[in-house]
Amino acid sequence: MPPLLKIILRRLALGLLTMLVISVLVFAATQALPGDTATAILGKEATPERVKVLREQLGLDRPLLVQYVDWAGGILRGDAGDSLVGTGEPVNQLLGRRVMNTVALMLMAALIAIPPALVLGSLSGRFRDGLFDGAVSVGSLTFAALPTFVIGILLMLLFATQILHILPAVSRVEPTASVWSQMDLLWLPALTLALASAPFTVRMLRGSMIEVLESDYVQMARLKGAPERIVLQRHSLPNAIIPVIQVIALDLAWMAGGVVTVEYLFNYPGIGASLVNAVSNRDVPVVQAIVLLIATVYVVFNLTADILTILISPRLRTGLQ
Amino acid sequence: MSDQEGGSSFEVGKLWEIANSKRVTRRTVLKGAAAMGALAALGPIAAACGGSESDTAASPSATAPKKGGHIRSGINGGNTKDTLDGQVSYIDAGKKTEQIYEPLLGWTPDSKLELKLAESYEISADGIEYTVRLKPDLTFHDGKSVTADDVIYSYQRVLDPDTAALATNHLTALKPSGIKKLDDLTVRFTLEQPDMSFEEVLAYYGCCIVPVGFESPKGVEGAIGTGPWKVTSYFPGEQTEFVANRDYWGEGPYADKLTMIEFVDPTAKLNALLGGSVDHLAILDTSQVPTIESTPGYSILEAKTGGWDPFTMAMDLKPFDDVRVRQAFRLIVDRPQMIEQAHGGYSWVANDMWAVFDPGYPKDLPQRVQDLEQAKSLLKQAGYDNDLNVVLNCSTATGANDPAAAQVFKEQAKGAGVTVKVDKVDPNAYWNEGNYLSYPFAMTMWGTNSYLWLCRAALFPDGPYYETHWKDDEWEKLVLEAYKTVDDAKRNELVSQCQTIEYERGAYIQYQFHIMLDAHSDKLQGLVADNFGAEGATKSRFNLMYFV
Numbered sequence: 125m126p127p128l129l130k131i132i133l134r135r136l137a138l139g140l141l142t143m144l145v146i147s148v149l150v151f152a153a154t155q156a157l158p159g160d161t162a163t164a165i166l167g168k169e170a171t172p173e174r175v176k177v178l179r180e181q182l183g184l185d186r187p188l189l190v191q192y193v194d195w196a197g198g199i200l201r202g203d204a205g206d207s208l209v210g211t212g213e214p215v216n217q218l219l220g221r222r223v224m225n226t227v228a229l230m231l232m233a234a235l236i237a238i239p240p241a242l243v244l245g246s247l248s249g250r251f252r253d254g255l256f257d258g259a260v261s262v263g264s265l266t267f268a269a270l271p272t273f274v275i276g277i278l279l280m281l282l283f284a285t286q287i288l289h290i291l292p293a294v295s296r297v298e299p300t301a302s303v304w305s306q307m308d309l310l311w312l313p314a315l316t317l318a319l320a321s322a323p324f325t326v327r328m329l330r331g332s333m334i335e336v337l338e339s340d341y342v343q344m345a346r347l348k349g350a351p352e353r354i355v356l357q358r359h360s361l362p363n364a365i366i367p368v369i370q371v372i373a374l375d376l377a378w379m380a381g382g383v384v385t386v387e388y389l390f391n392y393p394g395i396g397a398s399l400v401n402a403v404s405n406r407d408v409p410v411v412q413a414i415v416l417l418i419a420t421v422y423v424v425f426n427l428t429a430d431i432l433t434i435l436i437s438p439r440l441r442t443g444l445q
Numbered sequence: 446m447s448d449q450e451g452g453s454s455f456e457v458g459k460l461w462e463i464a465n466s467k468r469v470t471r472r473t474v475l476k477g478a479a480a481m482g483a484l485a486a487l488g489p490i491a492a493a494c495g496g497s498e499s500d501t502a503a504s505p506s507a508t509a510p511k512k513g514g515h516i517r518s519g520i521n522g523g524n525t526k527d528t529l530d531g532q533v534s535y536i537d538a539g540k541k542t543e544q545i546y547e548p549l550l551g552w553t554p555d556s557k558l559e560l561k562l563a564e565s566y567e568i569s570a571d572g573i574e575y576t577v578r579l580k581p582d583l584t585f586h587d588g589k590s591v592t593a594d595d596v597i598y599s600y601q602r603v604l605d606p607d608t609a610a611l612a613t614n615h616l617t618a619l620k621p622s623g624i625k626k627l628d629d630l631t632v633r634f635t636l637e638q639p640d641m642s643f644e645e646v647l648a649y650y651g652c653c654i655v656p657v658g659f660e661s662p663k664g665v666e667g668a669i670g671t672g673p674w675k676v677t678s679y680f681p682g683e684q685t686e687f688v689a690n691r692d693y694w695g696e697g698p699y700a701d702k703l704t705m706i707e708f709v710d711p712t713a714k715l716n717a718l719l720g721g722s723v724d725h726l727a728i729l730d731t732s733q734v735p736t737i738e739s740t741p742g743y744s745i746l747e748a749k750t751g752g753w754d755p756f757t758m759a760m761d762l763k764p765f766d767d768v769r770v771r772q773a774f775r776l777i778v779d780r781p782q783m784i785e786q787a788h789g790g791y792s793w794v795a796n797d798m799w800a801v802f803d804p805g806y807p808k809d810l811p812q813r814v815q816d817l818e819q820a821k822s823l824l825k826q827a828g829y830d831n832d833l834n835v836v837l838n839c840s841t842a843t844g845a846n847d848p849a850a851a852q853v854f855k856e857q858a859k860g861a862g863v864t865v866k867v868d869k870v871d872p873n874a875y876w877n878e879g880n881y882l883s884y885p886f887a888m889t890m891w892g893t894n895s896y897l898w899l900c901r902a903a904l905f906p907d908g909p910y911y912e913t914h915w916k917d918d919e920w921e922k923l924v925l926e927a928y929k930t931v932d933d934a935k936r937n938e939l940v941s942q943c944q945t946i947e948y949e950r951g952a953y954i955q956y957q958f959h960i961m962l963d964a965h966s967d968k969l970q971g972l973v974a975d976n977f978g979a980e981g982a983t984k985s986r987f988n989l990m991y992f993v
Contacts, residue, residue, distance in 0.1 A: 168910070169909075170876050178609065211528055218525075293713075293717070293722075294720060300678065388713065389712065389713060393683055
């Protein structure tokens with residue numbers, strides 16, 4: 125079996141184990157919170173009789189182990205169960221749309237963030253301590269320091285409500301149509317996420333670039349008379365980018381996890397707001413489903429980052445043999 | 446949309462409106478002064494027409510309501526736990542179900558009973574039989590006629606414990622065998638004992654009339670009622686869409702479509718209004734008032750409601766078993782100050798009596814004010830000399846501003862030598878067994894209620910909301926008599942005496958009633974301020990709204 129494949133399989137197995145542990149932990153944590161779905165639904169109307177009736181209807185009176193095993197069995201069959209609240213919609217259906225919304229937002233934010241970040245990072249590393257580097261540093265440190273929702277509000281004031289009025293202030297996607305046909309609503313939240321995450325990529329690439337440009341092989345390439353463009357593209361960037369791939373993977377996973385403040389601010393129906401809602405309702409099937417989804421994203425993205433790193437780095441590639 | 450005459454007409458219009466306003470408050474006087482100042486200082490600089498004014502008086506419309514248009518309303522929500530079952534959904538979800546379903550009677554915006562699906566009703570002299578006659582030619586959304594069979598089915602469903610209906614607690618006087626059909630349009634309810642609050646049961650939104658065979662709807666399937674709007678799509682926590690019921694028996698709807706969009710964040714909701722994504726905003730945050738007032742083309746609707754968030758004292762637990770302590774605590778509160786600090790001024794002062802729109806409300810009792818000397822004196826008589834320590838449990842579960850009110854009470858109590866420890870409880874834990882109903886000193890929330898209705902829920906030991914553990918023999922005699930008294934004048938007199946007893950020695954500290962605010966684009970008119978208040982200033986009467 126090719127060594128790369130062996131690595132992948134081993135990592136996937138570890139990932140599955142991680143998800144199992146997470147599902148148990150989250151289940152336990154949700155149960156440990158005061159109240160349960162029945163009290164959450166009934167609120168002030170929660171007389172002991174009504175709570176008992178509702179608990180029976182929702183299957184919450186069964187022993188915890190039974191509830192967990194029942195749910196886990198469902199997951200293995202691909203059935204995430206039914207939501208405990210509202211109309212009892214199957215979780216797959218309930219989340220399907222919102223997952224798609226979050227994916228769309230994540231992709232748009234990534235497209236806005238990554239290419240400019242790569243350019244800015246490598247150039248400011250190349251021309252360090254110049255005016256360009258200074259400006260980029262100030263900018264990226266500022267945005268890195270600002271909380272995400274502050275960035276969102278600033279962008280909203282700038283582009284939607286106070287200074288210019290060219291972008292919609294609210295990104296409420298029509299639930300009846302596909303999110304991909306309404307991408308123009310996503311500009312502000314996508315920009316917000318991009319500005320919140322890009323600085324780390326820029327800084328990482330800058331530092332990495334500086335280190336690489338001082339290495340022996342780059343000196344060698346320059347001494348050989350290679351044009352600066354080749355030095356940057358073929359010799360420096362592929363090496364400098366390795367740590368940056370990890371950062372980008374983490375950023376994307378963070379975005380996929382549903383950034384709740386951005387969803388609230390722009391009224392965007394993604395999985396972040398769903399998760400908060402489900403936790404406050406103690407809607408265990410929904411909470412579990414979302415958490416597992418996010419865990420899967422982290423595992424897959426990290427695995428992809430590692431594989432890319434191996435493929436890009438010649439040293440690691442030969443080390444496989 | 447620019448005004449040809451320029452900015453000065455805006456200021457003049459404001460002065461005119463203030464001069465003619467039925468209610469001249471501190472706010473309107475200050476605005477008048479500002480307007481005068483602005484007029485003097487500014488020349489006729491072009492300003493947008495219309496301007497923003499508080500609609501405290503209903504202004505007559507120049508033209509008859511136009512038909513058509515799509516009303517989009519931004520409401521609080523974002524919670525997926527709503528359903529479209531009109532007999533089970535709570536106040537918040539009720540905004541939606543009240544568009545779809547209706548009860549036999551209803552409430553007017555100034556809290557009087559009115560006929561809805563009923564054409565007429567009679568109460569027998571002994572107060573036991575209620576005979577209700579339906580309006581003829583009423584239909585459900587699916588075209589089926591509304592008959593006595595539907596009324597009977599609806600009430601049987603509410604009485605069925607498996608439905609877990611909202612109204613169950615209020616229907617103690619009615620048994621399933623007490624509902625009889627007299628003819629296709631007439632139903633007779635026979636109560637086990639006389640109970641004058643049954644009139645309000647007939648008006649309760651949770652006792653809406655559904656067709657025979659109605660089951661809890663999954664989504665929009667089966668959500669059939671008689672109301673002005675038919676639901677066409679439903680995404681819990683996100684939005685609900687309706688089309689106008691063109692066969693509606695009552696007024697309107699004038700618009701063709703209605704969409705209710707839910708927001709978790711008040712900023713996002715406001716931006717939706719100002720950005721044109723919605724035409725109406727239910728429940729404006731008090732901090733957002735200046736933004737609306739300074740943006741032309743938008744107005745605020747204010748409603749003085751009877752909703753209240755009081756402090757509760759459990760009178761069977763120390764120290765509140767001593768009436769002097771309860772009276773002292775009521776004297777601790779500087780009511781205007783608490784309203785200003787906790788509610789931003791958006792409440793009106795209460796006098797420790799809550800059924801303020803009841804005909805029997807004792808208007809002539811002196812308004813209670815802060816009196817720390819008297820409070821200290823009462824506490825001393827009760828045996829406390831600057832050494833009384835209490836724990837006050839509060840939560841955002843009762844209202845976003847209530848923890849702030851608790852803090853204000855704590856500060857004010859220092860002046861009477863009372864040390865208060867404020868314990869803020871997680872909203873999901875507040876209503877749990879062992880907490881709410883067991884706290885010696887806590888807070889709670891109520892909407893607008895009539896006296897007899899709420900008593901059953903909160904002031905009797907078998908009521909589900911027996912918060913204050915209230916027990917008073919003199920009061921009990923009077924109130925039980927009131928339930929049985931068919932004659933309106935006599936009953937109101939008894940209720941008045943009951944309320945007076947609570948004024949003197951009750952276990953609530955009630956300092957305020959809510960003022961609800963809605964905001965809307967000036968293109969949308971026909972909004973009517975409603976006393977009810979829980980869902981916003983207009984109580985979601987979308988059938989009356991129209992575009993200009």
